Amino acid sequence: xxxxxxxxxEVEVVAAKVLIVDDERAIxxxxxxxxxxxxxxxxLASEGLEALALAEKECPQVILLDVKMPGMSGIxxxxxxxxxxxxxxxxxxxxxxxxxxxxxxxxxxxxxxxSKPVNLEELAARVNSxxxxxx
Numbered sequence: 001x002x003x004x005x006x007x008x009x010e011v012e013v014v015a016a017k018v019l020i021v022d023d024e025r026a027i028x029x030x031x032x033x034x035x036x037x038x039x040x041x042x043x044l045a046s047e048g049l050e051a052l053a054l055a056e057k058e059c060p061q062v063i064l065l066d067v068k069m070p071g072m073s074g075i076x077x078x079x080x081x082x083x084x085x086x087x088x089x090x091x092x093x094x095x096x097x098x099x100x101x102x103x104x105x106x107x108x109x110x111x112x113x114x115s116k117p118v119n120l121e122e123l124a125a126r127v128n129s130x131x132x133x134x135x
Contacts, residue, residue: 015041016040016061016131017040017041017042017058017059017060017061017062018040018041018042018043018061018062018063018064018127019043019044019045019054019055019058019060019062019063019064020042020043020044020045020063020064021046021047021048021050021051021063021065021069021074021077022046022064022066022069022095023046023047023066023068023069023070024066025046027066028044030120031064032044034120034124035127040127047069047072048069048071048072048073048074048076048077048080049072051063051065051077051081052077052080052081052084052087055081055087056086059086059087059090060090061090061091061134062090062092062127062130062131062134063081063091063092063093064093064095064123064127065077065078065092065093065094065095065110066094066095066096067094067096067098067101067105068097068098074095074105075101075104075105078092078109079108081109082108082109088109090134091111091112091130091131091133091134092109092111092112093111093114093123093126093127093130094108094110094112094113094114095113095114095115095116095118095123096113096116097115097116099115111130111133112126112129114126
């Protein structure tokens, strides 16, 4: 077990937590199955406000965030997460099929960007990399 600091609280971590935010149920289910099998604790959100609340409550080690979602875009979610003292240090990997959003995603504070369709092994490598860098 390891310990890490999340906002003002030190928390004990059994397995790395990943928050997956995507409005497409099939993608959430695919990522849930894959990352669970890889030994991660997986938290799912289908839209921006839910993602903001879960990020603050669950303090994941990394957030996988889709750009195009109804209501609040992933770019706006990223901005809000980075503006919140409790969630600002959480690495965010932006996922989208819209390659023209790369610069915007990075300016919003994303740590990495991956295009859809996603290669799961590449995504897992990037998730592990940002977790290691943040430790």
